[in-house]
Amino acid sequence: MKLVTLxxxxxxxxxxxxxxxxxxxxxxxxxxxxxERVRQEAKQSFGSTISGTDLIVGARTGDIQLLxxxxxxxxxxxxxxxxxSYQYIKQQKGVAWTIPISLGDSHKGFxxxxxxxxxxxxxxxxxxxxxxxxxxxxxxxxxxxxxxxxVAKQLHYLLGQKIVVAHGMGNTSFxxxxxxxxxxxxxxEPTGTPxxxxxxxxxKAIELMHGPTHRVSTTAIVRNNDSHxxxxxxxxxxxxxxxxxxxDHNALxxxxxxxxxxxxxxxxxxxxxxxxxxxxxVRRNINTYKPEALSAIMPGVTLRExxxxxxxxxxxxxxxxxxxxxxxxxxxxxxxxxxxxxxRRELAILRSVGARPKHIFALMCSEAVLxxxxxxxxxxxxxxxLILVSKGMLQAQFGIAISLSLLxxxxxMLLGVIMVSGTxxxxxxxxxAYFYSLNDGMSIKV
Amino acid sequence: MIQISDLTFNWPGQSKPTLHIxxxxxxxxxxxxxxGPSGSGKSTLLGLLAGIQTPxxxxxxxxxxxxxxxxxxxxxxxxxxxxGTIFQNFNLLPYLSPIENVLLGCNFSKRRVANxxxxxISAQNQANLLLxxxxxxxTTRSRSVSExxxxxxxxxxxxxxxxxxxxxxIADEPTSALDADNRDIFIKQLFEQATHYQATILFVxxxxxxxxxxxxxxxxxxxxxxxx
Numbered sequence: 001m002k003l004v005t006l007x008x009x010x011x012x013x014x015x016x017x018x019x020x021x022x023x024x025x026x027x028x029x030x031x032x033x034x035x036e037r038v039r040q041e042a043k044q045s046f047g048s049t050i051s052g053t054d055l056i057v058g059a060r061t062g063d064i065q066l067l068x069x070x071x072x073x074x075x076x077x078x079x080x081x082x083x084x085s086y087q088y089i090k091q092q093k094g095v096a097w098t099i100p101i102s103l104g105d106s107h108k109g110f111x112x113x114x115x116x117x118x119x120x121x122x123x124x125x126x127x128x129x130x131x132x133x134x135x136x137x138x139x140x141x142x143x144x145x146x147x148x149x150x151v152a153k154q155l156h157y158l159l160g161q162k163i164v165v166a167h168g169m170g171n172t173s174f175x176x177x178x179x180x181x182x183x184x185x186x187x188x189e190p191t192g193t194p195x196x197x198x199x200x201x202x203x204k205a206i207e208l209m210h211g212p213t214h215r216v217s218t219t220a221i222v223r224n225n226d227s228h229x230x231x232x233x234x235x236x237x238x239x240x241x242x243x244x245x246x247x248d249h250n251a252l253x254x255x256x257x258x259x260x261x262x263x264x265x266x267x268x269x270x271x272x273x274x275x276x277x278x279x280x281x282v283r284r285n286i287n288t289y290k291p292e293a294l295s296a297i298m299p300g301v302t303l304r305e306x307x308x309x310x311x312x313x314x315x316x317x318x319x320x321x322x323x324x325x326x327x328x329x330x331x332x333x334x335x336x337x338x339x340x341x342x343x344r345r346e347l348a349i350l351r352s353v354g355a356r357p358k359h360i361f362a363l364m365c366s367e368a369v370l371x372x373x374x375x376x377x378x379x380x381x382x383x384x385x386l387i388l389v390s391k392g393m394l395q396a397q398f399g400i401a402i403s404l405s406l407l408x409x410x411x412x413m414l415l416g417v418i419m420v421s422g423t424x425x426x427x428x429x430x431x432x433a434y435f436y437s438l439n440d441g442m443s444i445k446v
Numbered sequence: 447m448i449q450i451s452d453l454t455f456n457w458p459g460q461s462k463p464t465l466h467i468x469x470x471x472x473x474x475x476x477x478x479x480x481x482g483p484s485g486s487g488k489s490t491l492l493g494l495l496a497g498i499q500t501p502x503x504x505x506x507x508x509x510x511x512x513x514x515x516x517x518x519x520x521x522x523x524x525x526x527x528x529x530g531t532i533f534q535n536f537n538l539l540p541y542l543s544p545i546e547n548v549l550l551g552c553n554f555s556k557r558r559v560a561n562x563x564x565x566x567i568s569a570q571n572q573a574n575l576l577l578x579x580x581x582x583x584x585t586t587r588s589r590s591v592s593e594x595x596x597x598x599x600x601x602x603x604x605x606x607x608x609x610x611x612x613x614x615x616i617a618d619e620p621t622s623a624l625d626a627d628n629r630d631i632f633i634k635q636l637f638e639q640a641t642h643y644q645a646t647i648l649f650v651x652x653x654x655x656x657x658x659x660x661x662x663x664x665x666x667x668x669x670x671x672x673x674x
Contacts, residue, residue: 349533354526354553
């Protein structure tokens with residue numbers, strides 16, 4: 001019989017205490033892997049929310065605050081920027097496209113984003129993927145709305161349905177604008193980004209919602225109607241193409257209308273350039289723009305700043321889960337040590353049949369290794385079970401897409417560290433057993 | 447078979463030696479009763495014979511091999527190869543079946559395995575045969591160790607001591623937990639096996655009433671020069 005077999009039979013004889021130890025190790029391994037996985041995937045998820053955008057421009061505020069409010073819909077931008085400034089900056093040299101963004105309204109807890117047709121044409125996420133429609137098409141006029149996949153899923157909205165969008169961010173609102181219902185004309189494919197939880201409306205729809213009281217004098221507003229109508233035309237053709245072959249084709253037929261209206265303010269806008277060379281130049285111009293205090297940020301750079309800030313939180317989380325693993329291994333040490341005094345007879349019997357102290361040492365060590373390995377395996381199984389169960393919830397609540405993929409090298413490395421620690425800790429009772437067996441020999445104590 | 451001369455043993459940290467034996471000889475095939483009440487240095491002598499401890503002075507020779515000249519590892523191997531041991535009680539590992547407990551006897555000894563091979567019998571068959579001879583039937587063999595009576599456990603331990611034909615069987619109070627009937631049956635079976643496998647028996651007990659069953663009796667109190 002091999003020593004490992006002997007060790008295995010020995011621990012299966014002490015089921016109650018060993019099972020508890022296995023359980024604590026399994027839970028700690030599950031915790032460590034889960035925290036690690038969520039951390040990685042959250043980072044990835046966050047990082048892939050926006051791509052292809054060179055600059056985000058908003059009223060002067062902190063870089064991270066601007067990024068969070070404009071892209072992640074976290075927090076509010078306290079100030080907006082004026083429509084004139086947007087029109088002016090748009091004309092800068094090298095600007096390929098701009099996407100105006102107006103936030104601040106909500107519908108049943110989902111945020112409402114006002115923009116124009118550029119949004120569907122130029123917005124990119126993940127690996128420069130553009131938004132695609134699972135049903136329908138982009139909006140054509142101020143009475144239409146395009147909803148994200150989560151909005152459709154959670155509110156059970158269907159194409160063609162009419163909804164009312166409220167003013168303000170709350171779930172319940174004091175003044176609902178029942179007079180301005182919007183028709184759902186498009187549902188986007190899931191992206192794993194805040195887009196899924198957003199209702200997209202034309203800027204003009206936002207304006208209509210807020211009514212004439214919110215409108216400031218329009219005389220000062222300079223509009224570039226020519227270039228705009230040109231854009232719209234292009235989009236229209238694009239939409240026709242998308243729409244083609246859809247079964248709801250006829251039901252959603254509508255007249256193209258004004259998407260912009262006469263806005264005075266925007267929350268922010270996204271910019272893309274013909275060449276990255278223009279980015280810094282334009283950024284400088286915006287930051288020193290005289291008529292209004294503006295901020296322009298490069299999303300990639302600001303994201304890195306954000307990681308820098310979250311770094312300490314990540315480290316603390318890792319530290320805690322490492323401590324939990326350590327405690328579980330110390331629990332194993334306690335179990336092995338306390339059983340040791342009851343097992344001196346067993347050691348004496350083994351010695352009498354010729355086991356050497358080194359055999360006793362190996363036997364005790366392999367018990368620790370077996371418990372750690374078995375605990376880790378159960379922990380991995382529990383980890384996958386947990387992902388399977390909480391996957392949907394994480395996606396819906398936090399927009400974090402967790403994949404059921406194989407363990408990464410880093411995760412395997414963590415497991416390796418646990419195994420080594422388990423073995424090292426197991427050496428402590430093994431060393432004691434070694435000396436017991438040297439001193440007691442075959443004489444049975446206890 | 448066993449030759450002890452001028453032996454002195456001192457536990458570390460004790461000023462007075464525990465054991466001093468001038469001369470003790472045990473012949474091949476002999477069944478020796480060693481009478482040793484507690485405190486007479488009985489455990490110490492058994493530890494020395496098994497090669498767990500080494501004497502400060504003098505020598506112990508078993509089968510022409512001076513134990514003092516062997517390294518620790520060699521002495522462990524020597525014990526595994528040549529000596530079978532039966533303890534007072536709780537002789538068995540509770541997590542192994544009776545058969546596995548018997549097989550444990552040749553787990554650490556290549557020589558015992560080789561002996562079985564020479565006798566042309568598998569370890570498994572030999573274990574079953576020994577248990578059969580010692581009166582452990584088929585159904586008892588498949589039970590868990592904790593379900594066996596103490597008498598049955600002692601017989602399993604005896605089978606473990608005999609497997610692979612070691613030359614010397616050391617029995618340390620194997621019958622003290624048995625009642626009189628079981629005790630006599632056990633000793634009788636022990637002798638049968640010893641005859642069959644040509645083993646020498648060193649039987650240690652505090653119960654002098656068993657002495658008449660043996661070829662010879664030695665009182666440890668008398669041969670130990672250190673007076674307690």
